[in-house]
Amino acid sequence: MIKLILVAGLTVLVLLIFISLRIFLILPHRTHGIPQTSILQSSRIVEITTPSKSHALFILGSGGHTTELFAMIQDLSPDILTHRTYVFSSGDKHSAQKARSFEESLVGSFTKRSNARVGYRLVELPRARRVKQSWLTTPFSCLVCLWKCLDVLRGGDIAGMTKEMSKLWVGMEFPDLVICNGPGTAVMVVLACYIYKFFGKCTTRIIYVESFARVESLSLSGKLLLPLANRFLVQWPQLAERYPGAEHLGFLVS
Amino acid sequence: MAPDSSQNTDRKVFVTVGTTNFDPLIKAVLRPSVVSLLQSQGYTTLRVQYGQAAELYQACYTADLESTLAKSSMLIGGYAYASGDEITQEIKTAELVICHAGSGTILECLRYQKRIVTIPNESLMDNHQVELANEMARQKYVIKGDLSDLIPAITQSLTFKYKHFPRQGSKIFSEVMEEELDQADKDKIVPAYHSRRRKDYDEWIENKNWCGCRIV
Numbered sequence: 001m002i003k004l005i006l007v008a009g010l011t012v013l014v015l016l017i018f019i020s021l022r023i024f025l026i027l028p029h030r031t032h033g034i035p036q037t038s039i040l041q042s043s044r045i046v047e048i049t050t051p052s053k054s055h056a057l058f059i060l061g062s063g064g065h066t067t068e069l070f071a072m073i074q075d076l077s078p079d080i081l082t083h084r085t086y087v088f089s090s091g092d093k094h095s096a097q098k099a100r101s102f103e104e105s106l107v108g109s110f111t112k113r114s115n116a117r118v119g120y121r122l123v124e125l126p127r128a129r130r131v132k133q134s135w136l137t138t139p140f141s142c143l144v145c146l147w148k149c150l151d152v153l154r155g156g157d158i159a160g161m162t163k164e165m166s167k168l169w170v171g172m173e174f175p176d177l178v179i180c181n182g183p184g185t186a187v188m189v190v191l192a193c194y195i196y197k198f199f200g201k202c203t204t205r206i207i208y209v210e211s212f213a214r215v216e217s218l219s220l221s222g223k224l225l226l227p228l229a230n231r232f233l234v235q236w237p238q239l240a241e242r243y244p245g246a247e248h249l250g251f252l253v254s
Numbered sequence: 255m256a257p258d259s260s261q262n263t264d265r266k267v268f269v270t271v272g273t274t275n276f277d278p279l280i281k282a283v284l285r286p287s288v289v290s291l292l293q294s295q296g297y298t299t300l301r302v303q304y305g306q307a308a309e310l311y312q313a314c315y316t317a318d319l320e321s322t323l324a325k326s327s328m329l330i331g332g333y334a335y336a337s338g339d340e341i342t343q344e345i346k347t348a349e350l351v352i353c354h355a356g357s358g359t360i361l362e363c364l365r366y367q368k369r370i371v372t373i374p375n376e377s378l379m380d381n382h383q384v385e386l387a388n389e390m391a392r393q394k395y396v397i398k399g400d401l402s403d404l405i406p407a408i409t410q411s412l413t414f415k416y417k418h419f420p421r422q423g424s425k426i427f428s429e430v431m432e433e434e435l436d437q438a439d440k441d442k443i444v445p446a447y448h449s450r451r452r453k454d455y456d457e458w459i460e461n462k463n464w465c466g467c468r469i470v
Contacts, residue, residue, distance in 0.1 A: 054435050054438075056431070064356070064357060064358050067338075067358050067361075068357070068358075068361075071361070071423070071424065072423065072424055072427045073424065073427065073428075073431075074424045075424035075425050075427070075428045076424075076428055076431070077428070080431075080432060080435065081431065081435075176434075176435055176438040176439075177431060177434055177435060177438065179431070203438055203441035203442050204438070205434045205437060205438045205441070207430065207431065207434055209427075211357065212357045212361065212386075213356075213357035213382050213383075213386050214382060215382060215385040215386055215388075215389045216382070216385050230434065230437075231430060231434060233427075233430065236389065249426050249430070250420060250422075250423065250426060251419070251420055251423045252423040252424070252426060252427045253361055253423055254361070254364070254365065254419055254420060254421050254422070254423035254424065
């Protein structure tokens with residue numbers, strides 16, 4: 001009997017060690033103050049040209065967050081970021097409309113003809129917690145949300161696209177970048193991302209931008225995502241001083 | 255910024271409370287003393303977006319205010335809400351904006367380089383309007399007004415040297431995105447290279463228009 005418990009205990013221990021090692025490996029290790037790219041300037045390192053295809057996933061939140069996000073990405077070049085996915089919380093028609101009009105505004109700026117055909121994905125996510133929802137049912141709605149996030153990340157909706165569209169999206173399911181700036185849904189998407197990272201399915205990098213309205217302290221999602229984001233940008237220098245790992249590059253919302 | 259009387263005869267003040275409730279601001283602006291100060295500064299129109307405070311807005315038309323208005327040709331108009339585009343249009347055509355310290359409204363005004371008097375709404379829960387207003391005022395992007403008396407802030411706004419809000423934010427962010435895209439591609443190679451199936455790696459290079467490795 002004791003033997004059995006011992007074996008079981010050891011197995012659990014080994015598993016735990018393995019899991020924590022894996023998590024440690026996939027967590028971002030930011031070098032403070034040094035831009036990420038400088039790592040590659042040491043000798044005997046390969047030089048890489050930007051690949052022709054890349055995919056970014058933008059997480060749209062409620063009013064203010066969405067406005068800030070589109071202000072930040074208004075200079076985006078669709079030739080560099082060829083595939084774009086927008087996720088919005090269920091019922092947030094306003095954000096969905098903003099995404100549509102942003103995509104329409106891009107139309108003139110394609111220089112590669114192929115990119116114009118790629119189009120974009122606009123996906124609705126159930127809310128992790130509705131306003132005034134009971135805390136008892138919250139874990140369930142979180143799970144539902146997480147499940148949908150996992151599905152979006154692996155491109156579950158691509159099968160339902162028109163033939164032409166899905167042809168362009170196959171192979172580009174996992175985003176290269178996830179860009180979020182505060183809404184609660186972002187936490188679930190990032191969590192889903194880490195589940196795939198744990199199993200080595202994707203190498204998605206996460207950029208988090210704290211809202212312009214946050215001057216003295218981080219928002220809840222900011223605090224949660226601080227150790228998980230590959231780049232954590234804040235718009236006020238006070239925040240960068242207070243939270244190690246946060247980066248201040250000036251105002252981004254103009 | 256002297257008004258060009260031949261072209262720009264309409265000098266507008268726009269007051270906005272956004273989508274929140276901010277009754278004290280409406281009250282503070284529609285005081286006869288404040289309205290007559292705006293008149294004396296040469297403004298010809300006062301537009302108020304008052305949100306849910308329709309009754310209060312009506313109640314502010316006291317005899318005092320009427321008599322103040324009778325002295326000159328200043329027009330006052332108000333409405334509850336407007337769409338984002340309409341608000342943008344209002345801000346664009348206004349000369350002075352008196353607003354709550356919501357980040358969206360402030361950013362919109364800064365984009366069109368308006369004179370801004372902002373008043374934080376301290377009644378909102380879990381809101382950081384005070385912090386934002388203080389910091390923006392400290393850096394001279396806006397003037398922070400006091401609800402009990404708006405006159406000093408409005409007087410100051412005529413001569414205040416507003417700092418220009420930097421415009422290159424989106425460029426900086428695009429650079430960050432490009433850096434991270436490069437990094438994401440580098441991350442992809444490593445597992446592929448160490449993969450037991452060398453084929454994966456070759457395929458990756460082919461599909462990604464990889465130009466090959468070069469030892470630097």
